[in-house]
Amino acid sequence: MALVQPLLMHVSITGALFATLLLFLVIYLFSISSSSQDEGKYPPGPKPLPLLGNLHMLNLKKTYMSLWELSKQYGSVYTVHFGPKKVVILAGYKAVKQALVNLSEEFGDRDITPIFNDFNDGFGISFSNGENWREMRRFALANLRDFGMGKKRSEEIITEETQYLKEEFEKFEGK
Known part of the structure; x- marks a missing residue:
């Protein structure tokens, strides 16, 4: 602290503004040079x-x-x-x-929000990409077809299960 205090006493507002401006200029030049490297892609x-x-x-x-x-x-x-x-x-x-x-x-591929990527490490049907997602999608669709997805019978099962769920909700009587 003893070393920094004499330096701070000599810094003027103009000097601080100049240093800030210089910092932004360096950041701007850096961003231009880094963006021009992958412009061809x-x-x-x-x-x-x-x-x-x-x-x-x-x-x-x-x-x-x-x-x-x-x-x-x-x-x-x-x-x-x-x-x-x-x-x-x-x-x-x-x-x-x-x-x-x-x-x-x-x-x-889709853009996955980083929090979801951290949550499941890119696995799962909802928040994955690439070959992992394609493989899980194929597996899920094959199994759903085995259970009757897209057939009249699956519609009947869904309607029946919905009725059971509705009855369970009605037991609470709005509480």
């Missing part, structure tokens, strides 16, 4: 601001209109930044069909 799009990304360009009440206007400038497939998160936008029927039908393997 993503489609073109508007240049993002540090921390904000392209949020300043969007009408947050009508985001779809803002994204559609950007598609006129950058094409039907382009990249925007929602804060620090990079998002590839597909605008128009042809681009969406190409991605979801013809390139379904590449576009089959």
Whole structure:
């Protein structure tokens, strides 16, 4: 503390503002250089601001209109930044069909919220991706078909079970 105190006495408000400005400039230059390294992997799009990304360009009440206007400038497939998160936008029927039908393997994954990923380590039907998810989905669908999913009998079973559940709820008489 004895070493820091004399330094703090000589720091002026102007010096503190200058240091803060310099820090933001360094962060900005660093973000530009790091984003340009993986630009080749993503489609073109508007240049993002540090921390904000392209949020300043969007009408947050009508985001779809803002994204559609950007598609006129950058094409039907382009990249925007929602804060620090990079998002590839597909605008128009042809681009969406190409991605979801013809390139379904590449576009089959979903963005999982980190808390769910931490909770189940990427396992489970609801919050997993990739080959693990495909295998569990195949297994679940095969077993559900064995139990009659999609057949008239399964509808009858569901209706019957719903009736039992309703009767159990009625026992509480609204309490």
